[in-house]
Amino acid sequence: MKDAARALLLRLEHLRTSVAALVESRSADDPTAQDPLRGLYVSADTAARLAATPLPRTPEAPAAVAAHIPVQPGELTPPEAGEPLPPSADRLALLAGDFGLSELDAAVLLAALAPDVDRRFEALYGYLNDDVGRRRASVALALELSGTGPYDPEARGRFHPGAPLVAKGLVALEDEERPLPGRALRVPERVVAHLLGDDTLDGQLGHAGVELLAPGGAAPEDGVAARIALAERPVAVHLRERRAGSGADAVSLALRGAGRAVLRHRPEHVDHGAARALLREARLRGAGTAVVVELPDEQPGPLVRELAAPDVTVVFAGTQPYDPTWAPAAALLALDDTAPETDSLTAWSEELPSYEGDLAEAVGPYRLGAGQVRRAARGALALAGFDGVPVGLGHVQRSARLLSAPLLDRHARRVRPAVGFADLVLPDEPLGMLRELAGRARHRDRVLGEWRLRTGGGRGRGVVALFAGDSGTGKTLAAEVVAGELGLDMYVVDLSSVVDKYVGETEKNLEKIFAEADRTDSVLLFDEADAVFGKRSEVKSSHDRYANLESAYLLQRLEAFDGIAVLTTNLRANIDEAFTRRLDLVVDFPFPDVELRAQLWRSCLAGVPQEPGLGAELDLCAKEFELAGGAIRSAAVTAGYLAAGRGEAVSSADVRVGARREYVKSGRLVPGTGTAWTP
Known part of the structure; x- marks a missing residue:
């Protein structure tokens, strides 16, 4: 038997002695003690006896009942024939420290969980509750076994929704229609299992998308993630990511490298029960356990308020900026993910040491965090194993493409490239510029990041090109070829879902597309781009003013764009010159001779x-x-x-x-x- 289970059973033996004393005390002056139907009805004699019993004048229970229940590790005395129990085996005492429980809280918790471990307590509690159908400890019974009663306001306060027992999910009060003293106490199975020595992840969390990551890996180096992992005290942090998942991956790796377990949560919506169980799980696993939450895109505030706890390290990672109204009562640190994106190549090399070919060239178009790289690399190895061949370029591209969030489907049409440069028939000059465009997409992190050739002003690392030429000269086909060369999907923007007759709605729709494209490894195609990237005109009416506002928004958005975009037009003269300045390449497609x-x-x-x-x-x-x-x-x-x-x-x-x-x-x-x- 595990030491933790022995320690809990020893505590229950102490409790059974107290219960026996209380049973003996009750039965001594109870005329219905021998009645076989006791607990099924209330006789006139019983009612009269209860009415004549005075209320206790002091908050002290009878000496026979107020048995001491130790809550400090090492206070347990094992049976004479048993081996000594180490302090770490007494999980109830350790739990009391981690959850901030008082000695009274620990005694109540022990009384509440007794029937879940030893069935004898069901019959005993049924007798003491004077109801054979109520076999769990009531509030009054648990307090009486702990040396006090519901007449003590401090003892009643231990069942307040904000008190540790209830707020931290250790005890649930049932029978809401009853007065507080008569409400039954139930301890979640996860808590009982933990006290018995079982560290299996709570099943409720598994269904809610929580993953337990064990300690391990390289020690964290400098950076925001390392500072979070090595913090001496629990911290609550909002980490703004450059793209979804990158910051959460970096922090998870740093925490594990620092020897800490991580509970990684990817919620689709706010589930208050799952949030409470998540914090409870972190506390059960000890002070070193941290929680990393990937915030949902919409309304993250309720989730932040639910999970921001002063005694647990919780990292909220998301692409949205920090909002102080999310958790006004919590001291939430607002930090930015500053991990260099070039680190992903190191992760690729570690996961695919046997890759033949230029790995940097193969993975250059993908902006994945270290954790995403590892998942993509393992997926590529699995695909290669299924095909029975060494891992190659196609396996890497297919696996990495699956991790690019396909969120653009709502606003654009996805095209899986099926053509290459061999399918293009173009003069040498535009053909060379298309190859240059693919090279810019591959090497932008090195040129703009490592070599610091990006100018300031919040400019992004995007690659934007304009394809101009008559209809049918191959502009759309060329965009598909570039996407296929990079191993990316191409998304064709549906102008019918973008342009709106209401003022400001077109800009909102475009912002959704740009925001998703920033987070997705893909090629974004604006076909017939002059419909939205047209020239600004002199303001002669309100329509001109709002049309110019739309162009101004696009000019600003292209500056901060981080993805790959291609604009096509049949009439290059219709494109505003200010857009041309922001383009990386302008490729003219001539009419074929x-x-x-x-x-x-x-x-x-x-x-x-x-x-x-x-x-x-x-x-x-x-x-x-x-x-x-x-x-x-x-x-x-x-x-x-x-x-x-x-x-x-x-x-x-x-x-x-x-x-x-x-x-x-x-x-x-x-x-x-x-x-x-x-x-």
Whole structure:
């Protein structure tokens, strides 16, 4: 038997002696003591005896009942045949110190939990409660066993909602309809299990999203997280993160490295019962245990007020700024997460030592905290193990992409890239600028952070590019290629969900998108960007004024943007010059010449069965039909459907039909006819 269980049973043996003395005292002058139906009804004699019993004049219980219940470690005397119990085994005494309990509190707690450990107390309590159906200690019975009674105002105060027993979740009062002396006391099973030596995490917390992290890892170094972990006294901290989860990961690692257990909580909403159980769990596990809470995006105040405790280290991590109204009664420290983002490469290297290739190049686009890196690396190893191959670039990208919060789905359409640079047909200059754009996204932390080439003014580390060119010249395809090269998802902003007729609503919708993009590793695409990034005009009406306000907001927001964004437009002249200054790259997509059009025809039909000699026909179509890349792709699709309908290979006639239809769609004259062609 564990020492903790022996210590608790020894205390219960002391309590049983007191209960026996009280039973003997009660039965000595109780004429109904031998009545087999005692406790099922109240006779006239019993009522008369109770009415004639005077109230106690002093708060002292009878000597036979007021048995001393020790609450200091080492006061227990083990049975003669048993081995000596170390002070650490007496968990009730340790719990009393950690929870700030008085000797009376500890005695009440012991009396309340007795039936949960020893069933004999159920029958004894039923007798003492004069009700065979009430087999738990009532408030009056627990106080009487502790040497006092409900007539003592100080003793009654131990059951106040703000008193340690109730406020800290050690005892619950049942039977709300009864007066206080008759209310039953119940001790949560987690508390009973702890006193018996069981340190399993509370099941209620497991369902609420709480994870227990054991001590271990490297000792914390300098920084905010290290100062929190090495603080001599419990602290309550609001840690503002650069992105969701980064600060919480850093603090959790530092606390564990300092030899402290961590209860990591990711709540979706405020659950008062779970919050109380979380603090109780931290206290049960000792003063070194800390709580790290990832604050929800909306209304975190109630959760902060519930969990801010002076005797437990609690770290509230979130991207929102600190609000002093969250916990006005608590001394909450407001700190910023200042851990360098370049540390993530070290974490990747530690988790993937056998990775073949340039690891820095592979993980450069991802802005993950150390804890997220470890989860992503383990996911990549699991994927590689499932495939039966060494971990590679695809495994790393897929696992890291899963950790990027897909919160943009509410405002944008996600595109999983399925193309690469081999699918682009562009002149060398724009193609080189697209590769430069991918390189900027990979190396921005080193250039702007480590090399300190970022200017002040609160500017972010974002990469913003403008793709300008006629419709169908490949702007959207190029954005998808860049996203695929970086191993990121692309989100196309839906302008219908952004633009609003009410003043100020468009800016609010854009702010939601930018805020989520800052927290997400992805490429954000504003297609037809001149709809929201247009030029400011002279104010001639209220409409002009509010339109200019929208542009001013976007100018400010781009300065602080930390993500990757691509703006596309068919009319570059419509983009405000102030936006152009804030762009990292402006890529012009020219209308394809004859040579590029021929390459586009061949690229679009590369995987299609073709009749012999079709290549020459494609060269002729490139000369005769001045089509952009998007139109050529549509013409190739039309030719493919015509051939599939016949069950044959694509012929020259199919290609010409497709090209002519694209001319008709655009309202242009078909070459060689002088009129619009119809099939």
